[in-house]
Amino acid sequence: MTTKTLPAFDAFIADLRAIWARETDTKRRMELSRDRLEVLVRDPALQKHSESWPSTEGRKNLMLHEDDDFGFVVNAVVRVPGRFGSVHDHAHAYTAYGVCHGSEYLERYERLDDGSKPGHAEIKHTTTTIGAPGVVDLVPPWAIHAEQGSDRRSCAVIIRSERLVGKVLQHNYDPDAMTVVQRSGPEQIPYRLAV
């Protein structure tokens, strides 16, 4: 019977908890957490482990850790080849998004209208960063972005400053239709990095 969690992941959670205990400002906590996530997603054992993670197709996230004391959440996303992500924000939550396997395209968008018309949003694509293993994108509150898959399977580990399901409504944008809707974050599938 498996009783252990991947040691690199246990060490990662211990370090995140130390950061959140030491710092009180959410932005500062997430900047330091981003730096620690860079170390995790470069870890060969974590990268190897991610090769066996199940697909999160259908707006799901693997729930790797929810912290009872500090409220932060660690998720994983596994994209099948050719998978496209929606354009969205994470409301007032911070997100650090680190690719550990395969490659992705991390897109940012800018809002052009003033948001005064309900359901209407004009957005413009501004930048695309190539997300390769070891690259972490820190997404601030309300930043409009998309993570796009590539022609290869890809995996990412995500730190969220709080759980997005049921508590935080995020926005999803359709750049062509110029619409925006509010909806809950992805479905959470409990998943342990067992060894």
Ligand SMILES: [Fe+2]
């Ligand atoms: Fe996102």
